[in-house]
Amino acid sequence: xRYLVIFSLLLPSFAQAxxxxxxxxxxxxxxWQYVANFSSSILIILLSLVILGLFIARRxxxxxxxxxxxxxxxxxxxxxxxxxxxxxxxxxxxxSNEALEQEIAQHILTTKRLMTSEAYITDIxxxxxxxLVCLDKDGRITHWNRRTEEVSGISAERALGKxxxxxxxxxxxxxxxxxxxxxxxxxxxxxxxLRSMSHFDITIYPLRENSDGGVVLLIDDISKETxxxxxxIHNDKMSFMGEMASTMAHDINTPLQGILLDLRSFQRxxxxxxxxxxxxxxxxxxxxxxxxxxxxxxxxDQVNTIINNLLAFARSRQEKKQMVNMVDxxxxxxxxxxxxxxxxxxxxxxxxxxxxHFDENLPLTPCYITEMQQxxxxxxxxxxxxxxxxxxxxxxxTDSDKPFIPTIKLxxxxxxxxxWIKVQHNGKGLSNEEQMYLFEPFFSNQEPEKxxxxxxxxSFSYYIITEQHQGHMAVTSDEESGSTFHMxxxxxx
Numbered sequence: 461x462r463y464l465v466i467f468s469l470l471l472p473s474f475a476q477a478x479x480x481x482x483x484x485x486x487x488x489x490x491x492w493q494y495v496a497n498f499s500s501s502i503l504i505i506l507l508s509l510v511i512l513g514l515f516i517a518r519r520x521x522x523x524x525x526x527x528x529x530x531x532x533x534x535x536x537x538x539x540x541x542x543x544x545x546x547x548x549x550x551x552x553x554x555x556s557n558e559a560l561e562q563e564i565a566q567h568i569l570t571t572k573r574l575m576t577s578e579a580y581i582t583d584i585x586x587x588x589x590x591x592l593v594c595l596d597k598d599g600r601i602t603h604w605n606r607r608t609e610e611v612s613g614i615s616a617e618r619a620l621g622k623x624x625x626x627x628x629x630x631x632x633x634x635x636x637x638x639x640x641x642x643x644x645x646x647x648x649x650x651x652x653x654l655r656s657m658s659h660f661d662i663t664i665y666p667l668r669e670n671s672d673g674g675v676v677l678l679i680d681d682i683s684k685e686t687x688x689x690x691x692x693i694h695n696d697k698m699s700f701m702g703e704m705a706s707t708m709a710h711d712i713n714t715p716l717q718g719i720l721l722d723l724r725s726f727q728r729x730x731x732x733x734x735x736x737x738x739x740x741x742x743x744x745x746x747x748x749x750x751x752x753x754x755x756x757x758x759x760x761d762q763v764n765t766i767i768n769n770l771l772a773f774a775r776s777r778q779e780k781k782q783m784v785n786m787v788d789x790x791x792x793x794x795x796x797x798x799x800x801x802x803x804x805x806x807x808x809x810x811x812x813x814x815x816x817h818f819d820e821n822l823p824l825t826p827c828y829i830t831e832m833q834q835x836x837x838x839x840x841x842x843x844x845x846x847x848x849x850x851x852x853x854x855x856x857x858t859d860s861d862k863p864f865i866p867t868i869k870l871x872x873x874x875x876x877x878x879x880w881i882k883v884q885h886n887g888k889g890l891s892n893e894e895q896m897y898l899f900e901p902f903f904s905n906q907e908p909e910k911x912x913x914x915x916x917x918x919s920f921s922y923y924i925i926t927e928q929h930q931g932h933m934a935v936t937s938d939e940e941s942g943s944t945f946h947m948x949x950x951x952x953x
Contacts, residue, residue, distance in 0.1 A: 590680050597642060597673030599623050599635060611681070633662060633677065641666045641675050659683045781929075783824040786832075786872055786879060786949075790818075793836040801841055807848045809840075813867040822872060823951055825879050827929055835921040839883040839945050842918060843868050846887030846943065853888065874951070878931075881947040889939035898935060918945075925949070 484490055585592055586605050591612075594603035600623055604616040612619075612628050619627040625635070633650070641648045641664040648664040661680040667673065794814065801809040847866040864886075871882035890898065899922035925933040929949055937943035 590678055593624065593677040593679070595624055595638065595675050595677065599625070599638060601627060602674070608679075632660070633664070637664060638675055642673055659685075781826040781828055783826055784829055785822065786825050786827075786881070787818050787822060789827075789829060789832050790836060790870060790872065793833050793840065796833070797837060797840045800837070801844050807844065807851055807866060809844060811866065812844070812847060813865055815867060815869040817869065817871040817873075819873045822874055822879070825949055825951055827949065828924075831924045831928060835924050835947075836883070838918055838921045840868065842945075843883065843885035843887060843943075846885055846889070848887070850886075850888040877951055879949045879951055881949070882944055883947075884942065884944040886942040889941060889943050890935065890937040891939060895935055895937055899933070 585603065588605065589607060591608040592603065592605045593601060593608055596602055600621060601619045604614075604619040608619075609615055614627060624631055624633070637648055637650065645666050645668055647666070650662040650664070651660070659682050661682050663678045663680075665676040665678065667675060798809050847868075851864065851866060867886050869882070869884040871880070871884070873880045899919050922933050925931045925947055931947060931949040933948075934946045935943060936946070
């Protein structure tokens with residue numbers, strides 16, 4: 461509308477004059493019909509324009525309204541998003557606050573537990589029966605427990621912060637040993653004895669997880685244990701010595717008893733020869749005297765062999781094992797047994813059947829020769845006793861088709877990198893109780909009121925095999941069929 465007004469205002473005057481003249485007759489009168497029609501047309505046009513303007517305005521208003529709704533919706537969405545974000549942030553903040561509160565509570569609980577654990581560990585370290593000293597990398601004392609106070613006589617207050625050798629000048633641990641443990645990051649074990657009365661087991665532990673370095677000294681006073689162990693070793697040695705002495709006395713006693721009997725017979729023959737004038741009888745008695753003298757000489761040689769064997773055992777111990785052929789050791793022992801072993805007149809050693817089962821080309825075995833010879837001799841002595849008992853017992857069969865033949869079987873074989881040795885006899889076997897205590901010191905299979913049977917003692921043999929040669933020894937036995945002694949020796953030194 462405002463454009464029409466502007467148009468009409470801008471319409472040139474000549475156009476306006478033309479329009480005015482259009483509405484007049486030729487005579488100058490106004491043609492109102494034309495005016496009315498023109499005005500109606502103008503009004504219709506104007507109304508159309510107004511309607512068009514209103515339509516356009518409505519469209520614009522509708523568009524603006526839609527845009528406004530879109531803006532409002534977008535704003536609502538943004539508000540919702542912001543609200544959701546804010547709610548989420550608030551939720552996260554609350555969760556963070558709760559987590560922080562839980563973490564703080566957990567931290568407080570952990571701190572309390574750490575304090576409790578620290579106090580607990582401190583109480584343990586303080587009250588432990590071992591001396592415990594903690595040192596930093598410079599050798600200054602950081603911990604000095606109660607046991608250390610008692611032994612050293614120095615309180616923890618005086619010792620803490622000082623050098624170990626300043627606080628305790630008589631400390632036997634050297635700075636070099638401390639530095640060695642720190643440098644190598646490896647545990648160092650030290651055994652020390654003071655005046656042969658006090659014995660200490662010292663262990664130096666480096667602190668691997670501590671960036672500051674340092675070590676922990678754990679000092680155990682093992683004086684009582686060492687003395688008890690030495691006493692036990694001494695008792696074992698005395699037991700072995702007693703066993704050997706008893707065995708040798710038993711071996712010597714048999715020929716000595718024979719010598720004494722021969723001497724009495726010799727004396728009786730001398731007296732009878734002095735009282736008789738019969739030359740023929742005197743000649744027979746002289747032959748008997750010569751026979752008795754020969755028997756005494758043989759038994760004296762037997763005693764001499766036993767004593768020489770004992771002296772050889774006492775003197776010939778080598779510091780290192782020797783590589784030997786065990787067959788040679790066994791054969792030498794058999795020859796020695798023929799000279800030494802004489803259980804009774806009923807069964808001299810040369811009457812026992814010896815069966816040898818030796819593998820060919822056996823490797824050399826590292827051993828102490830004299831000790832192994834004593835082991836074999838003890839086993840042969842044990843076999844002689846068992847064979848003699850069975851020979852004298854009523855259990856021996858009287859069947860002429862199956863006479864009892866005293867037999868000892870010897871086996872030497874290589875198996876799985878070890879030397880296997882078996883000594884088997886068919887004499888009287890061992891009971892279950894005797895097998896259980898056979899290798900114990902001072903074992904005897906006779907009743908206490910009877911004389912001690914040294915031939916049944918094998919504790920020293922067991923000690924030689926298991927301790928000195930790092931081998932194994934066992935026995936299997938049946939009271940009717942005899943016993944078998946099993947030994948296993950490593951072929952590598």
